[in-house]
Amino acid sequence: MARPKAVLFDVFGTVVDWRGSLIRAFTEFGRGQGIEADWAGLVDAWRGAYRPSLDQVRHGERPWCTLDALHRASLETLLPRFGLDALDEAARQFTVRAWHALDPWPDVVEGLSRLKKSAIIGTLSNGHTALLVRMARRAGLPWDVVFGADMFRHYKPDPETYLGAASFLDLAPGEVMLAAAHPSDLAAARAVGLRTAFIPRPLEHGPGHAPPAPPEGVDVTAESVGVLAAWLEGA
Amino acid sequence: MARPKAVLFDVFGTVVDWRGSLIRAFTEFGRGQGIEADWAGLVDAWRGAYRPSLDQVRHGERPWCTLDALHRASLETLLPRFGLDALDEAARQFTVRAWHALDPWPDVVEGLSRLKKSAIIGTLSNGHTALLVRMARRAGLPWDVVFGADMFRHYKPDPETYLGAASFLDLAPGEVMLAAAHPSDLAAARAVGLRTAFIPRPLEHGPGHAPPAPPEGVDVTAESVGVLAAWLEGA
Numbered sequence: 001m002a003r004p005k006a007v008l009f010d011v012f013g014t015v016v017d018w019r020g021s022l023i024r025a026f027t028e029f030g031r032g033q034g035i036e037a038d039w040a041g042l043v044d045a046w047r048g049a050y051r052p053s054l055d056q057v058r059h060g061e062r063p064w065c066t067l068d069a070l071h072r073a074s075l076e077t078l079l080p081r082f083g084l085d086a087l088d089e090a091a092r093q094f095t096v097r098a099w100h101a102l103d104p105w106p107d108v109v110e111g112l113s114r115l116k117k118s119a120i121i122g123t124l125s126n127g128h129t130a131l132l133v134r135m136a137r138r139a140g141l142p143w144d145v146v147f148g149a150d151m152f153r154h155y156k157p158d159p160e161t162y163l164g165a166a167s168f169l170d171l172a173p174g175e176v177m178l179a180a181a182h183p184s185d186l187a188a189a190r191a192v193g194l195r196t197a198f199i200p201r202p203l204e205h206g207p208g209h210a211p212p213a214p215p216e217g218v219d220v221t222a223e224s225v226g227v228l229a230a231w232l233e234g235a
Numbered sequence: 236m237a238r239p240k241a242v243l244f245d246v247f248g249t250v251v252d253w254r255g256s257l258i259r260a261f262t263e264f265g266r267g268q269g270i271e272a273d274w275a276g277l278v279d280a281w282r283g284a285y286r287p288s289l290d291q292v293r294h295g296e297r298p299w300c301t302l303d304a305l306h307r308a309s310l311e312t313l314l315p316r317f318g319l320d321a322l323d324e325a326a327r328q329f330t331v332r333a334w335h336a337l338d339p340w341p342d343v344v345e346g347l348s349r350l351k352k353s354a355i356i357g358t359l360s361n362g363h364t365a366l367l368v369r370m371a372r373r374a375g376l377p378w379d380v381v382f383g384a385d386m387f388r389h390y391k392p393d394p395e396t397y398l399g400a401a402s403f404l405d406l407a408p409g410e411v412m413l414a415a416a417h418p419s420d421l422a423a424a425r426a427v428g429l430r431t432a433f434i435p436r437p438l439e440h441g442p443g444h445a446p447p448a449p450p451e452g453v454d455v456t457a458e459s460v461g462v463l464a465a466w467l468e469g470a
Contacts, residue, residue: 068405120368130405133355133380145368146380150403168385170303170365 003235004195006169007115007228008124008147010156010180011132013204015123015141016102019043020203025098033091035084040206042082049074054126054155064153066128071096099127100134105201109140111225118232120144124165124178126155145169157188166194179228183215195219197228238470239430241404242350242463243359243382245391245415246367248439250358250376251337254278255438260333268326270319275441277317284309289361289390299388301363306331334362335369340436344375346460353467355379359400359413361390380404392423401429414463418450430454432463 012018019040026039053070056062075092079085087095115121122145123132129148136143147165154160166176173193180186181201190196196218202211214221222228247253254275261274288305291297310327314320322330350356357380358367364383371378382400389395401411408428415421416436425431431453437446449456457463 066405116372120372128405129380129403133404137351137355137379144372144381145364148403151386168364168383169368170301170363 002175003232004119004177005171005175006120006122006166007177007179007197007232008122008165010178010182010185011123011125011127011135012102013201014179014181014199015108016104016135016139017201017203018047018099018102019206021102022046022098024103025101026095029091029094035087037082037084042078042084044205045078045081046071046074049078058155058158066150067099067126067131068096068128071099100131101138102135104139104141105224107224107226109142111227111229112142114226115229115232116142116144118229119177120169122165123147124156124161125149156185159188159192162189162192162194177219179222179225181212183212186215186218190217197222197231199223199225199228237410238467239354239412240406240410241355241357241401242412242414242432242467243357243400245413245417245420246358246360246362246370247337248436249414249416249434250343251339251370251374252436252438253282253334253337254441256337257281257333259338260336261330264326264329270322272317272319277313277319279440280313280316281306281309284313293390293393301385302334302361302366303331303363306334335366336373337370339374339376340459342459342461344377346462346464347377349461350464350467351377351379353464354412355404357400358382359391359396360384391420394423394427397424397427397429412454414457414460416447418447421450421453425452432457432466434458434460434463 009015022043023040030037030039053074057064075095079087112121122143124147125132126149128150129146132146132148149155152161152164163173166173174195177195177197178186178189179197179199181199181204186196186198198214198218198221200211200223220228220231222231244250257278258275265272265274288309292299310330314322347356357378359382360367361384363385364381367381367383371381384390387396387399398408401408409430412430412432413421413424414432414434416434416439421431421433433449433453433456435446435458455463455466457466
């Protein structure tokens with residue numbers, strides 16, 4: 001098989017540490033506002049609401065909307081449970097926008113800069129374009145192209161996302177590789193003909209969580225983006 | 236008025252010197268193949284066929300297709316006129332793909348790198364995503380985001396392009412600026428609420444052509460991308 005011409009990345013969990021970034025941001029915010037709360041619990045519950053809310057859109061139970069709107073709706077239902085009903089509108093907007101300002105894992109910026117020499121690099125995320133562009137500018141992620149879910153009006157794992165990105169790049173599915181930390185994402189990409197790279201992120205859900213087993217059928221398992229770049233150079 | 240949060244660029248003529256780049260590429264190609272032809276004439280006639288071919292799509296006389304397909308169709312009608320009927324399939328593909336490999340004007344790379352510190356920078360071009368991504372990688376254009384016409388399935392000056400890009404960035408039209416060398420593009424962007432920067436490119440059509448008069452109503456006329464960056468820093 002030929003070397004992939006483009007490597008597209010899942011973002012939340014694979015490229016950025018959403019959990020650590022949000023806990024840090026909310027803890028600092030709470031300290032400034034004099035609010036004590038179980039911020040880690042809120043972040044985990046919020047992320048837990050993510051997949052079901054995407055699925056509502058995917059199954060037509062909710063009209064198309066971006067992740068900002070889904071995050072805001074989930075937040076509203078979670079705040080009472082964490083004793084945070086009193087958060088004002090500005091604070092609610094701040095917490096939703098914190099998802100635009102996530103920190104990358106330590107290997108990412110250097111790894112992407114290296115990988116970019118061998119292949120087109122981009123996002124293939126359930127985030128929307130505006131979020132992904134702001135995140136990349138803040139974190140220095142050197143994407144050649146940003147594909148947000150709003151460009152397809154579909155959420156992964158719908159095939160329209162994987163195939164739509166390949167089509168925008170004028171590449172066959174087999175010329176595009178998805179790099180992700182999540183076996184379900186990789187399986188869906190592989191099912192429609194993309195090549196796949198598993199990047200385990202054992203700390204995605206915090207310490208003490210076993211990472212998923214390496215999924216079957218991936219082209220490569222790479223512990224970091226730099227390792228993936230080295231693999232691609234030798235492919 | 237507030238400073239624009241994003242500056243989106245017309246590409247062919249504004250960012251890259253399509254005419255000089257193509258004449259250089261085809262002259263070199265012809266020398267290698269032992270083909271003599273009026274390459275400058277071909278390039279000018281090819282670009283002349285551009286607007287009418289876009290308009291066929293815009294007016295529904297031709298189904299949606301990318302610039303590669305439009306370029307190929309125009310090329311087929313032009314080759315006989317330039318005594319180039321004998322060009323083989325590989326040569327025809329090479330000439331169409333040469334539109335992906337255009338050189339930027341000398342001020343562009345440094346200017347964009349500076350402008351990127353003040354605003355989101357991106358393309359808003361009638362080129363398609365695949366073309367724009369390859370061009371940017373080759374030329375080192377540091378876009379934050381690439382908007383190709385295929386993301387809107389509309390060609391400029393259709394309002395869906397200007398408003399669609401603002402929407403993808405989650406910005407109001409008045410928070411987005413179009414930078415272009417062409418008054419008609421700027422007028423269409425302004426008509427739907429975008430801010431506008433005129434970047435004159437007096438050599439776009441070769442020496443001896445008068446550049447268009449500065450269009451009325453633009454926010455700024457800047458002789459280079461660096462001058463535009465300086466204006467934005469002071470805005």
